[in-house]
Amino acid sequence: MEVNVAPLFLTLFFFIIFFLLKLIRTRFTTKNSTVARLPPGPWKLPFIGNLHQLIGSLPHRVLGDLAKKYGPIMHIQMGEISSIVFSSPEAVKEVMKTHDLNFASRPRFEALAAVTYDCSNMGFAPYGEYWKQLRKVCTTELFSARRVQSFRDLREEESTNSVKWIAGNEGSPVNFTEKIHSFTYGTISRAAFGKKRAEQETVISLVKEIIRLAEAFNVADLYPSLKFLHSVTGIKAKMESAHKELDRMFDNMINERRTERRTKDGENKLEDQKDLLDVLLMYHEQENLGFSPTIANIKGMIVDVFTAGTETTSGTVDWAMAEMMKNPEIMKKAQEEVRQVFGPKGYVDEGDFDKLRYMKSVIKETLRVHPPLPLLLPRLNQERCVINGYEIPANTHITVNAWAVNRDPSYWKDAESFQPERFLEENSSIDYKSSLNFDFIPFGGGRRVCAGMHLGVANMELPLAKFLYHFDWVLPNGMKSEELDMTEGPGFTLRRQQDLYLVPSLKYPLIH
Numbered sequence: 001m002e003v004n005v006a007p008l009f010l011t012l013f014f015f016i017i018f019f020l021l022k023l024i025r026t027r028f029t030t031k032n033s034t035v036a037r038l039p040p041g042p043w044k045l046p047f048i049g050n051l052h053q054l055i056g057s058l059p060h061r062v063l064g065d066l067a068k069k070y071g072p073i074m075h076i077q078m079g080e081i082s083s084i085v086f087s088s089p090e091a092v093k094e095v096m097k098t099h100d101l102n103f104a105s106r107p108r109f110e111a112l113a114a115v116t117y118d119c120s121n122m123g124f125a126p127y128g129e130y131w132k133q134l135r136k137v138c139t140t141e142l143f144s145a146r147r148v149q150s151f152r153d154l155r156e157e158e159s160t161n162s163v164k165w166i167a168g169n170e171g172s173p174v175n176f177t178e179k180i181h182s183f184t185y186g187t188i189s190r191a192a193f194g195k196k197r198a199e200q201e202t203v204i205s206l207v208k209e210i211i212r213l214a215e216a217f218n219v220a221d222l223y224p225s226l227k228f229l230h231s232v233t234g235i236k237a238k239m240e241s242a243h244k245e246l247d248r249m250f251d252n253m254i255n256e257r258r259t260e261r262r263t264k265d266g267e268n269k270l271e272d273q274k275d276l277l278d279v280l281l282m283y284h285e286q287e288n289l290g291f292s293p294t295i296a297n298i299k300g301m302i303v304d305v306f307t308a309g310t311e312t313t314s315g316t317v318d319w320a321m322a323e324m325m326k327n328p329e330i331m332k333k334a335q336e337e338v339r340q341v342f343g344p345k346g347y348v349d350e351g352d353f354d355k356l357r358y359m360k361s362v363i364k365e366t367l368r369v370h371p372p373l374p375l376l377l378p379r380l381n382q383e384r385c386v387i388n389g390y391e392i393p394a395n396t397h398i399t400v401n402a403w404a405v406n407r408d409p410s411y412w413k414d415a416e417s418f419q420p421e422r423f424l425e426e427n428s429s430i431d432y433k434s435s436l437n438f439d440f441i442p443f444g445g446g447r448r449v450c451a452g453m454h455l456g457v458a459n460m461e462l463p464l465a466k467f468l469y470h471f472d473w474v475l476p477n478g479m480k481s482e483e484l485d486m487t488e489g490p491g492f493t494l495r496r497q498q499d500l501y502l503v504p505s506l507k508y509p510l511i512h
């Protein structure tokens, strides 16, 4: 029997062609994907991605460890959110310099939008015309060196009150953490609203509640498509309720101020007497200034001032003091310097702060080892791009692990240890405006760098100098310095897990 093999050959021929074409296609895409594949990252579980590795841990530490294995540009999946984590100075330079414009937006979180007047605060405003105008007003007006200087008297007053309170509790343990917290909230609230007001304490406690809720792990933010999760977690509802109350207080304060601004005293207010609300209302009222924020925008900005400007600053002073208690020789040097500079005067004032080189190094070293926002604020890239051969799709969440960068062993000698001297010696030229190498980024960098840096620095330096000058400090109950617990607490800002209790003894009393 004769068999017709032609169809068999034909099938085989087409099969081989199909197979070859597929092989070529695969090779082609694989070749292209060496340019366009996502960065490497840890193995992901379906639906939750890498969440199981991050929940219940300190994310900056876990991400730092994972980066040692997967590299300084790493892909992480958190629920539906795809995020690229940058963990070395070279990688961060790509985000903050080479591709700065593309990476200058922020992702939107529904729960946060509810308390930031639909992201009309600066911290979470998407990149665009509104953010650019607001940023300009911040640089030239709200947080300019001149404005920060104009708040000098109120900083003085608030820090003197803290010193008086501590002096009144000489010899017994004081909750230092709480004290520096209330100094910062008091100072920021007066910078925003001027004179002390009856509502101040309520505003502060509502802001604290909103910060706590914003820092709580909110699974609903990780599954934006599952909107019902917001009602399951209840966090958004709690934030909205605290916010409603805060909004009512803001309205009262703003209405009162608008009336006051129309009086003679209001009209004649000198530039240096204006608080942040005055400046923002001026832009609202005068149409020819190139930026006209609505009242909701103004309230959004005030929320920013409170949330971005309080715990970051107080947390740093708290850690600085804890580090000095842990390292008595550093405390001694810092105290000797402050007492030498201000000793003859009998009081501390900001006029001679240029001479406090060692104390400033203590603050820098604290920000290096304990950056208050260890993962900065998340960013979003507007367009797809390729970095180091890795594909970064548009609208990816960008995380910068500043905590890991600030202790990168290839940039920092003995990176884990607390040594303020490093900022006096080879790194003395490093300032807060992000170093050229992007190896010291507690305030972030690029277009989205912290807008309130000068105010933050002023609010850290003055109280710290006064606490070092006026008091000697010991740990309570005979605790030794090596026993002091330095564990980090959970949350978005890197604060101490335990409040710091210290026993003050008055060295130089206040003379006025």
Ligand code: HEM
Pocket: 122, 123, 124, 135, 143, 304, 305, 306, 308, 309, 310, 312, 313, 316, 371, 372, 373, 376, 377, 378, 442, 443, 444, 445, 446, 447, 448, 449, 450, 451, 452, 453, 455, 456, 457
């Ligand atoms: C120790 C004190 C402070 C630290 C360490 C700090 C740190 C930061 C960081 C890391 C960012 C994000 C930067 C980025 O995405 O690259 C930021 C943003 C911001 N900070 Fe600060 N901050 C401090 C104090 C303040 C103060 C006192 C204010 C104002 C009252 C302030 C206002 C802001 C604002 C408005 C933004 C958003 C900027 C934008 O998105 O364009 N900060 N800060």
